[in-house]
Amino acid sequence: KERAAKAKQEAKERAKGETEEADTTKGAEPARDELYSGKVTLLIAQQAKYDRLREFERSLAQVKGLRIILVGGSADEGNKIVVSAEQPIPLLNILNELPFVESLSKKDKWNDKVIEIMPKAAR
Numbered sequence: 001k002e003r004a005a006k007a008k009q010e011a012k013e014r015a016k017g018e019t020e021e022a023d024t025t026k027g028a029e030p031a032r033d034e035l036y037s038g039k040v041t042l043l044i045a046q047q048a049k050y051d052r053l054r055e056f057e058r059s060l061a062q063v064k065g066l067r068i069i070l071v072g073g074s075a076d077e078g079n080k081i082v083v084s085a086e087q088p089i090p091l092l093n094i095l096n097e098l099p100f101v102e103s104l105s106k107k108d109k110w111n112d113k114v115i116e117i118m119p120k121a122a123r
Contacts, residue, residue, distance in 0.1 A: 034106075035088035039069065040113045042095075044079035045105075048119045053079060056100040056119075065089050091115070 042060075044053070060068055065086050073079035085091060095101050095115065105116040 033090050034092060036091040036113060037085045037088040038113070039082060039084050040091060040115060042081040042083060043077070043114060043116045044073075044081075045116050045118045046078065048079065048100075052100060052119065056098065057081065059098050059100065063089075063094055066091075066094075 070082040102120040
């Protein structure tokens with residue numbers, strides 16, 4: 001009985017971890033101070049004007065230890081920026097500090113690290 005209960009609890013925790021998304025907003029601490037390394041895809045949740053997107057790219061380029069690999073997009077998927085962190089960095093915290101970012105949503109798709117970014121409304 002104990003073994004079955006333990007296995008059930010472990011399965012529940014594993015399922016929770018697989019479906020968990022950490023939503024963060026400005027002014028709030030991220031759910032975890034998770035460190036990111038390697039390739040991370042940043043998805044811009046809605047269309048942003050070109051000049052604002054370029055400003056965001058410039059801000060990313062200034063982050064120590066972060067390298068922009070690819071900037072692209074499509075009408076279907078929106079804008080996408082792929083970055084690479086050479087060493088573990090608290091990427092959610094860093095992104096949360098940038099003026100372009102309204103909120104963040106962490107997603108894991110097909111073993112890829114993906115962060116969806118909701119930009120602040122243009123003024």
